[in-house]
Amino acid sequence: MQAPEQPILRDIVLVGGGHSHVGVLKSFGMQPVPGVRLTVICTDMHTPYSGMLPGYVAGHYDYDEVHIDLSRLAVFAGARLYRDEVIGLDRVNRKVLCRNRPPVPYDVLSINIGSTPQLHGVPGALENAIAVKPITRFNERWLALLERVQRHPGTTTVAVVGAGAGGVELLLAMQWRLRHALRALGRNPDELVFHLFSSDANILPTHNLGVRRRFDAVLAERQVRVHRNAAVTQVTPGRLQTAAGEVIDTDEIVWVTRAGGAAWLRDTGLALDADGFIQVTDTLQTVTDPAVFAAGDIASMVNHPLEKAGVFAVRQGPPLAANLRLSVQGGTLKPYHPQRSWLALISTGDRYAVASRGWLGFAGAWVWRWKDWIDRRFMAKFQDLTPMDTHGTRAQPTSAGVAGTVQLTPEESLQAISAIAMRCGGCGAKVGATVLSRALSQLHPVQREDVIIGLSDPDDAAVVRVPAGKAMVHSVDFFRSFIDDPYLFGKVAANHALGDIWAMGAQAQSATAIATVPSGLESKVEDVLFQMMTGALEVLNEANCALVGGHTGEGKELALGFAINGLIDDDPAQILRKNGMCPGDVLILTKPIGTGTLFAAHARLSAKGRWIDAALQSMVVSNQKGAQCLREFGATACTDLTGFGLLGHLVEMTRPSGVDAELDLGALPLLDGAQECVAAGIVSSLQSANVRLRRALRNQEAMVNHPRYPLIFDPQTAGGLLASVPADKAQACIAALRELGYSHTVAIGRVLPQGEALEPISLCA
Template identity: 45%
Template sequence: MQVATPIVKDLVFVGGGHTHAIVLRKFGMNPLPGVRLTLITNLVDTPYSGMLPCHISGLYDFDESHIDLRPLSRFANCQLLMDRAVAIDVANQQVICAHHPPVAFDVLSIDTGSTPATVAVPGAQEYAIPAKPVPDLLKAWAGFLEEVQHSAPGPISFAVVGGGVGGVELTLNMQMRLWHLLDELGRSRDDLTIHLFHRGEEIANGRNRSTRKLLHRRFVERGVQLHLQESVCAIEPVGDDQRRVRCESGLVVECDRVFWVTNASSPGWIQGSGLATDDDGFLLVKDTLQSCSHPHVFAAGDVATMQNHPRPKAGVFAVRQGPPLFHNLQAYLKREPLQPFAPQKQYLNIIDTGDGSAIASRGPFTFESKLMRAWKNRIDRKFMSLFSAFPDMGAESPSRGQPEIAAAPAPSMYCAGCGSKVGSDVLRRALARLAISPTSLKKGGNNLTVGSQTDHVLVGLASPDDAAVVRVPPGKLMVHTVDFFNALVDDPFVFGQIVVKHCLNDLYAMGAEPQTVLAIATLPHATTDKQTETLFHLLSGVQKALMATQTPLVGGHTTEGEQLALGLACNGLVEESALLPKGGMQPGEALILTQPLGTGTLFAADMQKKAKGRWIENAIAHMIQPSATAMQVFRQHGVTACTDVTGFGLLGHLLEMVEAAQVAVSLELTNLPLLEGAMNTLQQGLVSSLQPQNLQAARALANAAAYAQRPDYPILFDPQTAGGLLATVPSDRATDCVAQLRDRGYPAATRIGTVQPFRAAQPPITIEAW
């Protein structure tokens, strides 16, 4: 059987900056067979510096001014790991992450941008708002705007510390946004006072003289109070809401907010990496954008300094580094000559003034006009369109004919005579990295033995054999369930956690406590090293999710295939009197759902690169949240019946409960909790392939015709992965039950209906909506 080229090399990107965004798009256009791409970033929406000031002013919305890395990663066939790099182990070629297991690389590229410089000024860290990280700045700015909007008329003031180009542009655009808000509120613009503190004699140092003079004139005309040649020595609180700025000269200014826009620095973990750096701690790179000390490490953007061509930390240089970085990464992987890159010495710099005009400078020349702003808008929108309008890269992909990467013999043909088994070496090495050391593995086989050894496991971790042996306590019932599915996310560590949540939900829905788990995993074709890496991350995710329940993974099996897949066979124990069959609900009881709906439509959209990254990350946060605590809460409130909402959708699983109990239900459609973005994707007609089959459950609706055209109607049939629990409790305890669920970490928990008496010859479910 012909299969895809096996994975033989790992190219890992740390950071989702402008340069990496361009490189990923180019890899999507020109992939390298045999190379696995991985992007590690803690921001799924990376701000585009060219549009950020005008996002502050309100000209651009969030999506217009941010690059969504999830659809871009989909296009590039790149694994997206949402995490923060905290170290680079160059010797062992691993990226150390805050929450993921170490990520191995053959080639590494770093584009994390800069970070806020360590502020030694007393009070600045506590009472000032730094310009980076940008998400924190935007959150603080939104809070300030909301405070102004809801405050009583009166004076408003803020200060900006730092009069470089960044501070100047931020000040002008913040002023314009607040002026517009005051206009909307019917208040005077004179209510606003702005202070700019700068150590230098002139603002916008680094720009030509005419630009500095023009900006100074604009600041004076717009009433910004300039405090030049002033060094801020302290930021102090004044009551609950005010700040006091103290300068070395003795100047003291009080204001509502202080924004800190001084020079940034390199990430702290760079200094301890062993990679060559400049005097300021930024990565030092050659003309090829390779590290001066480690040729298999590349760097670009603000985090890097070109040894022979130092340039200011500006977005224009990061963008220009995209094509040469892409070329040299591919050339290095293909063992071809790399090409040097020399950035331009002069470049066009455009400063948005927030009022529809812009100041452009190049060399000694300066221009200001609305046409310049319009031109910049056209340039920025064209650039951003690269990351939202992707070409169809189907059978005619430019990658056809590309040379494959080969570091070790890897067959392109795989037989099924071995049952597509993964070799025992992969298992042994993956288990060793998990700090699991079974005394032996079945000779010639590949049984997994991972997890916490417990008294009821007789044959498992301590003494692996042909099968696990588990003691069942007397008087207990054993509950069995199994499920298996292909990876719906490209992060094996997260996928492992999703599968555990999904599979254990069946046990919780029956009232059982998990006892043991068996796994079967399908690993993509790859070299031994690469399969070990994949299995290690997959089992790390499984292990993390199982640790919360103290449930051991006692065995399993691994196979090879076209794509990553995982299944779990789970066993649980329950007292017969505590068993929760679907048919236990009674008329008058309340129906409660613990988790929002929408994974089916969202991941259908994700496959088509039409889901926003923040929607998927929010969905994943719900999909990996264990249900054990939710069942504890239901128990405390007299739960009578329960199921989990998965592939059949809410209506399909509710119908199973209704038919088993021979009751009816009034379902509150408008009360259904929905995942962020689910309504948007449903309205685009983006639904799961299982949705048409689930629509058959509409036969159970007494008034489907009255609601079938509502935009929220399709969510009833949306299939869920790792969905929530659906349970009934006595109505007089429902309010307290929902409140406790939300307090215990299920913020979307909602009462969605009421059980009614059975109605003969009528569909059992009635929609209610207001």
């Protein structure tokens, strides 16, 4: 990723990817604050726009039309995106506590996580109903219901609990889509039965009488059974009961009511209202802690009680962004004054909508077209992202500009000046001993008896014992960070470095790290180093590989590598090498390919967030169990896929083995989005060097236009294992590898006797 020229002086952390925070990201992307870094912590890579969700359910929009891609937006904003669940705050030390990663320090924090359905208040609701939030979980359940209705004839009953605008609009959208699906199959749409439960005497109780009457008429026309003054008091499998004693059997229960604040907020010490929402002042700062802001549904303005409506979250984006800037610059924050009334455009499932504002109400197909235009215009702000210049970088400020932008303490000012000034080379480029010791003191490498001198008793060098009958296996890997999450980068770097050890059938023994960290305030350098090495150490410890030492220096970009020592039986016959391929063997690949093109696209804002997320999930999968499995099934040769790409590594195997190989392009397992990216002409910077190996292809001209052809040159990071396995064991081996979690494992070709042609590889489709 593009590294900033200026040191990081302040961290603004955004918890949640709601409507207010996407506005903050866009604002900082358009006008960054020198020395200020944004970090977004969110459970999902795509955030839905609530205004278009009913249209998506009704089938008027596809997934990408109604979701903002947080990954692309974060790259545009120069922000770090951490995919994790927040479980608490340490406000004393100013850290966000996450479920699966180290705490994340902040100078200023903003929370925009929306509301949380309070299903626990009704016995059985949590286990037997699906809440509309979080949207990702609801979407999975909704798609499952859609498929179930289409596949299984018979009556399906759906109950929606909550008769506000959100519940009514969602029910009508679901009904419209399901009835349309049944008609397309030639079935009777009356197989569907819908119930709507309102704890009030009226539906849409916050809207005027005219709007309520319009929707009463729509619901009656569409034969929705409306239950009024019918608070749901109990839910059991396939059944719900109301306070009036009414019992309804149902196949699906959707919960769109009784929302409150997330449970973890209760332990933060922040002032909350009766429903668990964070109380904030007019500046959107919490009444408890001026360093913590909140916006959207999770915020409860003490001076302006607001309905939980998406319009306020959107409108709070600009003032929130302005006040976050001012808070790190030491300026006077500005109050946000919400509007007293707002326009609500509520759809009826079909392409028809009702407008409601105060006493005003009108409806029509034209209202839906108007709503569609407004919604698409809003989404375009976050989908049509253009880098700041043709290189995707931002103009960098001078040292004087940095020092004068962010409010610093005298000690921090000295550190900032030192970080900006001309830095020493040689040993002067080392990270300071105090920073290094503080970061490393929090790490706990696995202890091994064969490590005589390591990090627990540091000396000039580490000393490890080689057991009798064992030989040493040495490997080294090092590369710059390609993602903005140091913890995840540490995991990938360690996993990548271990790949060569596993591929040769060895066991990892010890690792020595070499890291480069951008200069900056000591606290920022320390945290980046700690986050990165925590991720790496989790991988090394799981592999029973002891971290025994290393070197950390300053540099422009974050980078990490490891020299790995492994142990293997002192018998050349036990070493799994590249040169043992035999004619008749089947070529097996354990992971999908495409990391090179995907991350090149990511840097250009051309990759979908879910593609990048899936690629990273693949990259952190260890090859250790896969290598053991391949040995058990008699693999004759093996290597791990890295920078030379699939073709480069296959050539490395065929030539010393004295064989040829046939590669089936149609069988190649691909990461989601990889084929789309190469089709768009997006390739890694290493691709051109790898393409020179096309001279090893016997029928290159015949296959050059195949859509997967470019991917055989795509460089991989932490890729899978490429192995040759005897044909009679190949299918059983593939099944065993899939059982171990390598779900994309497939046969991608076969080993042939060496022919007279100079080119060892032929392609087929």
